[in-house]
Amino acid sequence: MSGAHKESLGYPIATATYATLFLGLFLGVLGKYFGFFEWEIIFIFTTVTFVFIFLLTHFRVRVFIYRSIKKIYDDVSLLEDAQLTPHKITTNMESLKQEVQKYATDKKLEIESLRIQEEYRKDFIGNVAHELKTPLFTVQGYILTLLDGAMNDKSVRKKYLQRADKGVERLIYLVNDLDMITKLEVGDMNLNYSYFDIVKLVKNSFELLEMKAAKRNITLTFDAEYLEPVMVNADEERIQQLLTNLLDNSIKYGKEDGTTEISIQHLIQNKILVRVTDNGEGISNEHLTRLFERFYRVDKSGNRKVGGSGLGLSIVKHIIEAHDERIYVESEFGVGSEFSFTLEEAEDIE
Template identity: 45%
Template sequence: MIKNPTPRIIAFLTATILTCVVSVISLIFQSKWLEVSISSALTFAISYLLTLYALEFFIYRKIKLIYKSIHQLKTKKSDPLLPPLFGIIEDPISEVTKDVLKWAEDQTVEIEQLKKNEEFRKEFLGNVSHELKTPIFNIQGYIHTLLEGAMDDPDINIHFLTKAAKSTDRIAALVEDLESISQLESGYLTMEMETFDIHDLTKDIFDSLEFMAREKQIEFGFKAGADAPFIVEADKSRIRQVLVNLISNSIKYGNTGGRTLLGLYDMDENILIEVSDNGIGIEAEHIPRLFERFFRVDRSRSRSGGGTGLGLAIVKHIIEAHNQTINVRSSPGIGTTFGFTLKKA
């Protein structure tokens, strides 16, 4: 039994069988071998051509219509790639089968992706509304309290106005982060590449965050071999944003009296930058979701620290916009290390 026969083989086998039948019948009723040979040859030729024509007209054309529809859905073009049946040696039906199966597989993957995107959209909208709801309700409460008479008390009105201002700052920060991540994901925001010393940039950030670190008695420093110039090629303002976020997190979730250390390593074509702390650490089950938007290991603690829940998602997008990678390793009670690479200048 021939597996996956081509149209030519089908036509050949059909013609051969018919020729054999006609030849046997001719031999029975005719004795001249010349006449039998001629009739057999004509029978073979005619049946071969008729079989191929039948396959082309009744079957193959129907397959071409199906293929053309699928091809238009795949490529948005009107002319199919399937060649005529008579002009090829390979099995066109087999090729169509493969293409249809591939198309069906792609459609399944696309549908699954659309379902995931829909779930993600719903979760994202729920998270945004949840993040906005708290500060808006706070502002609403403070304003109504002031309008109901607290405005006349200087101590109370200043206290409530200060809290309302903090809530508006939180909303502004959330909107700004949402705008940043939207621009990064859409590719609208381009990277302004320049050459600079990542060591000097980190020292400047340490100085700017010194007051925040002093409140928790956290010390800044460089790991062995990192207290030296390391020249990279990147968007300086965006890398500053990355480092500020990572170092700020190391302070927020660091232990009182702890330390935040920066490591710089020459990796031939790239420079590896690591921000390490000896803080509370992160459970292993939370690490895969750490860079998701609005994901928080400890929601109450993160929100009280003023975070929008978008910081690490923005960090990941910035690093990926540089065609680089970022990773994290952490152990509860020991500390956390975020590492990312930048192109060496």
């Protein structure tokens, strides 16, 4: 057994001291009683006794503690990154206590993390099943109706096939979003950085959603007139998708006859801040911290007034984080919401 490991000498020293004092006192009393009291003999005897008891106690305790602690190390794999050789095991009780506390703390954190992941997994599976179930049952219902004889009526047949087609489109939309967010989360989606004008990109997004906004008479506008390009360095396609998702959400939950406004603010250190502000329903504070979770919905009633995969904001968050940028949200219930994100501003390009 190697002596390189830490040892606790307090116990054998105390044991040897108490035993020596007792035997020395006992020998002194006997010497006085029988008349052979000699200091030299008592000193030699007590010294030899102290050394003998110390060595014996130390050796026995050391062997006992070493074996007991080694069994603990073996049972709980306290040193998971090293082999349990004698010189790596401590017989110092304070050191052992600290290591056991560290082990218990680490395991508690690991168990808590696993519990959270398990709850998240259950929620995710339940949400995916719910999101897929609605369009699947819709498509199945229309097809079964057609098979039961409705297909003989041309007007009904066309109407039901069109509705079934919309259900299939929703399924495709959901599956595509799931595929994208999975790639973003595992880092499997490469970003194609390029220099582009963010003002022009916003205008393109306005054009894409112009008809959808017109249905609710919502105005898509800038906060000011941007006469000069604002060049940024990012993945243009992904930022286009991010803007589309934010504007789409703003239209869905915005107030009819309302406004969605985009502003672009120059920050320090070659950064810009893009802000998407609306005067819609707003979001209460209790929901703000969970807005970017997959399938998280503010309205828990299940009676949705608007469609969507429930993944839009989660995709937005992952796109921004993939660019090593930040996204922020501020909202006041009944007043409106503002989503803002940073991008790297491109240096002057000749």
